[in-house]
Amino acid sequence: MADEQHNSNERDHKKLGRELDLFTFSDTVGKGLPxxxxxxxxxxxxxxxxxxxxxxxxxxxxxxxxxxxxxxxxRKSGHYPHYKDSMYAPIVIDDEEYMLRPMTCPHHFELYLDKPHSYRELPIRIAELARLYRYEQSGELMGLQRVRTFCLADAHIICVSEEQAIEEVSKALDLIVDVARVLGLKQGEHYRFLLSLGDRTNTEKYYKNDAAWEKGESLLRGLMQKRGEEFEEAKGEAAFYGPKIDVQMKNVNGKEDTAFTVQYDFCMPDKFDLTYVGEDGKPHRAFVVHRSSIGAIERIVAFLIEHYSGNFPLWLSPVQAKILPISEKHAAYAQEIAEQFRAADIRIEISADDSLGKRIRSAKMEKVPYVLVVGDAEVEAKTATLEGRAGKIGALPVADIIAKLKEEIRTRAL
Ligand SMILES: [Zn+2]
Incomplete structure (x- = not known):
């Protein structure tokens, strides 16, 4: 238990974030603003x-x-007053009240309403890396995990029917599963699915439409069963406008948060009068799916720092390789190699101060995936001696090292 505690502290994203110089906070900028x-x-x-x-x-x-x-x-979307406690106070501009947005949905709906849409165009999938602002109590703030402003990989999919909406929920889940796989996250081990349902008796919290709740919830449940997904159900955890599927992840301290979400919405289309022109030339009510793919960037980065213990896969590593010239007379050759790496879009640094041993140790502390040592033999043979996280690989022609790293980046190897 003591060991486990020690390990989880070592992996804490706040600690690693500071050690690896990834993010910081300033009291002058404000709490929860990374x-x-x-x-x-x-x-x-x-x-x-x-x-x-x-x-x-x-x-x-x-x-x-x-x-x-x-x-x-x-007010039109109903986020105000439903969501009031999570929003910041209005800002008055020319006698009108404005809000920092807590949600992207109403913006995307207004964009959709800019012109009429035919049933042939749907589904329309409007996506944005959207900066959002939500009030969190100062005691709740935690590193990048809980912040007061974040960037959500958000999207709203406008559909012609409930069936099409459920198909889109399924495709959004495919995307989430694929994203999780690329990041090396396994269902059951690192994340779990939760079907979040409404509570019909709580009409203050949930949009009143019993039949639509019934139908939406059974469609989502049916989809999860058809996909053969393992999931749990949670009553009273839905959005106010409909049921949703949440992807839950735990941080090193065991606290679980929703990382990604897919929501089925039968309420906003009414509030915004979202329609499409059907085959009959008449307007029909649309259905909406809200979804985040990689979630809030801040939250997923916090999770990934802990998941990888700072040892990011090559494609995500801030510095992908370091060149260590043994002495000053190898500096020009190190510079030459660095330029070749940069031309190949590989993030490289040269480390020339201090003893070789110290520089190798500090590259390890910084969790740099590859170290290239160059001395007389390497200059002579146009090679570099390559060392990875697992140990020494050996002297290789520079072009071969570049090809190897590029392939590892391209495939986003873990
Ligand atoms: Zn939304």
Missing amino acids: LWTPKGSVIRRELERFIVDEEIRRGYLHVYTPDIAKLDLY
Whole structure:
């Protein structure tokens, strides 16, 4: 038990985040408002590129909408007053009240409403890496896990029917499972599915439409059974507008949070009058799926720091390789190699101060995946002596090392 405690502390993302220089906080900026360092920003950017490319490949349309909107928009969606306690106080601009957005949904619905849509265009999958702002009590704030502003890989899928919506829920789950696999996360071990249901008796919390709740919940339950997924049910955990499937993950301290979510919504289409033009030329009510793929970037990075104990796979490592010239006379050759690596989009640094032993130790402390040592023999043979996390690999031609690393990055090997 003592050992386990020790290990989990070693993996704590707040501790590793400081040691590996990934993110920081400033009292002057404010509580729960993370500042990403250049190294932490590399991890974040790689994750964002990965998820945007993956979503575009699956038919999502990526957009940008503002972080702020009129309070009326959230009155229309019902987030205000339902969600009031998680929102910040309104900001008055030219006598009108505005809010920092806690949600992206209403922005995407207004975008959809910009022009009429035919049933042939649907499903329309509107996605955004959206910056959101939610009030968390200061006692609840924790590193990147619980913050007051975060970036959600969010999307809203407008569908013609309940059946199409359920199909889209299934595709969103496929995406989540694929993303989890790339990150090395296994169902049962690292995450679990939760079917979050409404509570019909709590009409203050949940949108009143018993028949729609009944149908939505049984469709989601049926889908999970058909997919053969293991899942648990949780009553009273749904969104106010419909039931959802949550992907739950635990941090090193055993605290469980929702990492990703897929929600079925029969309420917002009414509130926003979301329609499409059917085959009959008439407007029909649409159905909506809300989903996050990789979740809040802050939360998944916190989770991944702990999951990998800071030993990120090569594609996510802020510094992918370090070149260690044995002495000053090998500096020019080290520089030459570094340029070849940079031209191949590999993040490399040269480490030239201190003794060789110290530099190797510090590269290990920084959890750099590869170290290249160059001396007389390497300069002569146009090679470098390569060492990975598992130990020495040996002297290889520089071109071969570049090819090896590029392949490892391309396949996002674990
Ligand atoms: Zn939404």
